[in-house]
Amino acid sequence: MKNNAQKAARLSVAPMMDWTDRHCRYLHRLLSHEALLYTEMVTSPALVRGGALHLLKHSQQEHPLALQLGGSDPQELAQAAQLGAEAGYDEINLNCGCPSDRVQSGAFGAVLMQSPDLVADCIAQMRSKVSVEITVKCRIGVDEQEPREILPVFLEKIRAAGCQRVTIHARKAWLKGLSPKENRDIPPLDYELVHEMKAAFSDMHISLNGGVDSLDQAVEHLDRGLDGVMIGRAAYHQPADILSTADMRIFGSGQLRDPVSVVHEMLPYIEAELANGARLHQISRHMLGLFAGRPGARAWRRMLSEGANRPGAGPELVVQALAPVIEASAAA
Incomplete structure (x- = not known):
């Protein structure tokens, strides 16, 4: 390698x-x-x-x-x-x-x-x-x-x-x-x-x-x-x-990676890690800047920051936090 x-x-x-x-x-x-x-x-x-x-x-x-x-x-x-x-x-x-x-x-x-x-x-x-x-x-x-x-x-x-x-x-x-x-x-x-x-x-x-x-x-x-x-x-x-x-x-290879798609690709990983004892915030803290400077970014950060530490927080919170980003880009 x-x-x-x-x-x-x-x-x-x-x-x-x-x-x-x-x-x-x-x-x-x-x-x-x-x-x-x-x-x-x-x-x-x-x-x-x-x-x-x-x-x-x-x-x-x-x-x-x-x-x-x-x-x-x-x-x-x-x-x-x-x-x-x-x-x-x-x-x-x-x-x-x-x-x-x-x-x-x-x-x-x-x-x-x-x-x-x-x-x-x-x-x-x-x-x-x-x-x-x-x-x-x-x-x-x-x-x-x-x-x-x-x-x-x-x-x-x-x-x-x-x-x-x-x-x-x-x-x-x-x-x-x-x-x-x-x-x-x-x-x-x-x-x-x-x-x-x-x-x-x-x-x-x-x-x-x-x-x-x-x-x-x-x-x-x-x-x-x-x-x-x-x-x-x-x-x-x-x-x-x-x-x-x-x-x-x-x-000079590959293609543009859409951060919304990347969030969806993270969901199975999050699910598997939570099943192995991880807490959502251990993963989601690295995702806070994904939409930096884009419409909906503040709501994304706030929902993840406030919710990821709560007991039982899982992939559904990430999907929920993604909604304002998708809505804002659709309205743009």
Whole structure:
């Protein structure tokens, strides 16, 4: 499946904690058959020491699908990568970009930007255990680092260790003084540096992440020579805007996906998941933005937000919430 993941990486949805769980990914896959999807970050200690294999659960429909791992112990990451490969993931991605306190205390995530040799060792160990592709998601630097000096060194080291595909979040991470939320917005974006890295490392597959909130922007970066674009919050909050035309515009295949049809396609999934003990809000919370900016969207969001937590809430609530959207589009 390696080539599938690489082809799909032309457009990907970023791994986002508390957001890109398996219910979210199932929805996103209905909107785009081609884009590469990522899990939330799963830590190697949780898998290897904690035995939390339920974190690897996914459905076959979600492929092409990448597992993002967080960790900094090469042997443990290699074991976690093995578990991911056995679970059927098409790619294993090492997180070198997350700035949260939790990852700092665990000495992984963006902290790893300060230890390129350790990252190279992690990649080498992971590659020795699995045949699926090992990729990296990183920042342009952290704290006082000068990105133009350290990023080429970082890329050289990971390339030498056998990593050929990297996604670069085009902001620094400030580990001291900024919260994870502030780290998503405050450090300035440096898209030009990512394009420079593609010119300097032309043999590597380089994707850009950070601040991209439309397909138009994604196409612009691809047309300028980048291999891929990863979209985060916009793909979550306005999934139809980003993903329903992605197959046609980015991959030159498929057709426009109508979000109303996608809701109908979600109903059997919702029914099956509820039968397995899930609660409606665990699934419907990812669907709130489906009609963002369209007539009827407010009523859709309100009915789902207010009703999905109620005992016994099921697919009929989703159908009910869809009615104002259908009525509004018929009246338009």
